[in-house]
Amino acid sequence: MTIKAAILGFGTVGEGVYQILQTKRDHLTKLAGAPIELCGILVDNLSKERELPHSVFVTDQYEQILAQKPDVIFEAIVGEEPCFSYLTKAVDRHIHVVTANKVMFAKYGTRLLEQAAQKVGIGYEATTASGTPILGTITRLLQANSITKIEAILNGTSNYILSSIQNEGKGFQEALEEAQKRGFAEADPTNDIKGYDAFYKLMILSQLIYQSQPSWESVPCEGIDHITADQFNDAQQQGNKIRHIASIEEVNGELHASVKPQVLSPSHGLHSIDGVDNAIHLFGDLVGPLTLRGPGAGQLATASAMVEDFLYIWQSYPAKQLLY
Amino acid sequence: MTIKAAILGFGTVGEGVYQILQTKRDHLTKLAGAPIELCGILVDNLSKERELPHSVFVTDQYEQILAQKPDVIFEAIVGEEPCFSYLTKAVDRHIHVVTANKVMFAKYGTRLLEQAAQKVGIGYEATTASGTPILGTITRLLQANSITKIEAILNGTSNYILSSIQNEGKGFQEALEEAQKRGFAEADPTNDIKGYDAFYKLMILSQLIYQSQPSWESVPCEGIDHITADQFNDAQQQGNKIRHIASIEEVNGELHASVKPQVLSPSHGLHSIDGVDNAIHLFGDLVGPLTLRGPGAGQLATASAMVEDFLYIWQSYPAKQLLY
Missing domain, CATH: 3.30.360.10 (Dihydrodipicolinate Reductase; domain 2)
Incomplete structure (x- = not known):
């Protein structure tokens, strides 16, 4: 069994999550009980050069991310929309969500949490004070x-x-x-x-x-x-x-x-x-x-809060209905 | 259904736990999913005057505490023994344990955690820096x-x-x-x-x-x-x-x-x-x-860390094998 993870956005924070999933692979496998495999990265601009192995699936179509049936989505894009719509669709399909998007979450967080109740976890530690676990x-x-x-x-x-x-x-x-x-x-x-x-x-x-x-x-x-x-x-x-x-x-x-x-x-x-x-x-x-x-702030600090959120969700579900 | 809690020791910290269980009753019932009822307090000296209602069972016999079949034991006594033996017996009987006893836990914590693995939770936040959630x-x-x-x-x-x-x-x-x-x-x-x-x-x-x-x-x-x-x-x-x-x-x-x-x-x-x-x-x-x-330090600060530990255990089990 593997845990399938997708990353939305490959800016500073999204790339940080990618790096941690690689460099901490053994540690995360031990804590999660199974290896976390990256099943796709959503980007805005497909033609931009990125230092990624060819084996990594990169797309600009969100539907193609959902088609991979990820267990968790790490969301590191900016702005309210289309982010909120993306995450709503994810929760509908019982995908855990971890977000670093403070503007979206300040406005729509309550709705996402209500929608997620009983079904999936929503992690949002990274929206506030980066890796500091406030x-x-x-x-x-x-x-x-x-x-x-x-x-x-x-x-x-x-x-x-x-x-x-x-x-x-x-x-x-x-x-x-x-x-x-x-x-x-x-x-x-x-x-x-x-x-x-x-x-x-x-x-x-x-x-x-x-x-x-x-x-x-x-x-x-x-x-x-x-x-x-x-x-x-x-x-x-x-x-x-x-x-x-x-x-x-x-x-x-x-x-x-x-x-x-x-x-x-x-x-x-x-x-x-x-x-x-x-x-x-x-x-x-x-x-x-x-x-x-x-x-x-900081690439790895922020991304580490997201990975911590995911492990907490993964270890707790379905015992805890909500992450927070 | 009720959750049955026992308190070992009625010094400053034990009394703090008692107070929080009373004053935060509604809040704790909501979070735990059931009311937490005090099923017994273990003391050294039965003849000492205490401000407790007659309905509270107070004993100097640990076996009488175990006979109440508590779901959780809040341990706030001092010294290694008989504390470690008490808690070993509790874990054996599948009772969750929350301790504030740093001397005992520094020495025997690992053994308690190993013994508890897969069975019950061990909370020990209050052993270190009182209510500060280090x-x-x-x-x-x-x-x-x-x-x-x-x-x-x-x-x-x-x-x-x-x-x-x-x-x-x-x-x-x-x-x-x-x-x-x-x-x-x-x-x-x-x-x-x-x-x-x-x-x-x-x-x-x-x-x-x-x-x-x-x-x-x-x-x-x-x-x-x-x-x-x-x-x-x-x-x-x-x-x-x-x-x-x-x-x-x-x-x-x-x-x-x-x-x-x-x-x-x-x-x-x-x-x-x-x-x-x-x-x-x-x-x-x-x-x-x-x-x-x-x-x-502080009575309510330390006791609050113990109550937080218990809720965390209660909400997480059996999804999490160990509290920490």
Whole structure:
């Protein structure tokens, strides 16, 4: 018996999943109880050169992926559609789904999870903070705890830029360009520096923790591109740091969320988070405050979260109805 | 149907489990699929006054606990024996076991896990860093990652004393007395300040990560009671901090472990951990560096880890053969 896996998208993350399936083959076979065989990769552009053996089936037709009858689909494409339609079809055919697509999952995650209930697993750890197992940690805590509040640094690009400005005295433009040069920021950095990327991740966290999201329009979403030199100076003079914080809290049954720069004192759990890292600071009613810090991006880090999700699903089904 | 739970030991942690089973009853019933009913509490001294309703069965005879046929035993007693014998009998009778006993588990954990294989679950998150889900996080990462190295602050008492000395200029004796007054240190603080407590936790981590332990005699184990004022001053003058670090690393197939005070520079992931917190800094070959920080003690924090373990076991069995 083999486990048949397909990968949707062969960008950075999709290629990372491919690499891990190859390099960790023996380890994964042992944990999954059978070898994981790649049965197909879906790409946009068939004519692009890729370093893949000829034996790997590459197609630009999703139906041809489904025709392979995969046991699991690793989805690493961008944007809401056709991704959501693809995954809906997969779940319909009882294929487990592991996704790294935060924009799609923030909007359609609940529908996918409802559709999947009782049938297949949906893994989405990689949508939020790359390989840092934030969702898995929260899922565990929620077994006994109520989580009353979270504050998180969810955008590595913004945190890198803010760190460069405050630790090294760089200007915003200079720090952004350096982030781009080092591969930490996209050519078009809008989603990162305007706060949208952190917003999507916060909505996914809200869904997991509170089983609902605040209405998107009600959430103040502010980026890091309007912080003035005076604001940075004021913070520094008082020993504080400005960090881009996504937060959500339940007060009297209502969710209060925001995504915006905040001034943190040295005693705050996220004050020491520098560079491209992500981190979450949460409060459980039994456990108290917890902080988890790790990479916010990275090919293998993100792909490893996806492979972990799959193994968890594969080992648990059908005992667990839902992954989270 | 109800789930029958017994508690061994009614000290701080055992009472915490009792409290959570009462206060979170509805939540736990929903997650477990049935109400969890307390079928007995094992105590040392029956004549001691306890705030328990008359309906709760309290005994000093372990056989009477087994006679109740519990589905799960929450073990919160101290020391190797009779604890290990108790749990061996429980596993023999197909009772799930959740333990907070680090001394017993460091020594006998492997034997319990082997004995339990295929039959019941063994939860031991609470043995290490209280409610901070270090073991669960590592277990998840190990699905895809090799963990090459960990460094951890595993003794909250030592960290509290070191923080008081370095942040507030207190002397060792003064800091220790304050820790005792605030309930962070035992009347006999030997296990904490000599490093033994951290050592046991490190051996449990070693077993989980590397499926083996270094020979106990080979591990340098040094406490915090011999650090000189000069050493503190030297560290401070260079912007560094002395922290009590338990570390383990696999080099060429050999485990290198130590438990001792170390000088950490501000860039180290554990430099900012002050007070009674525990924290672990680990390196995964795919995910890179991760840090998890949270409470190292506390009645409800520790008990919540035990309840989480049980739910995980209850939801997973028999799909998962072992909890970790």
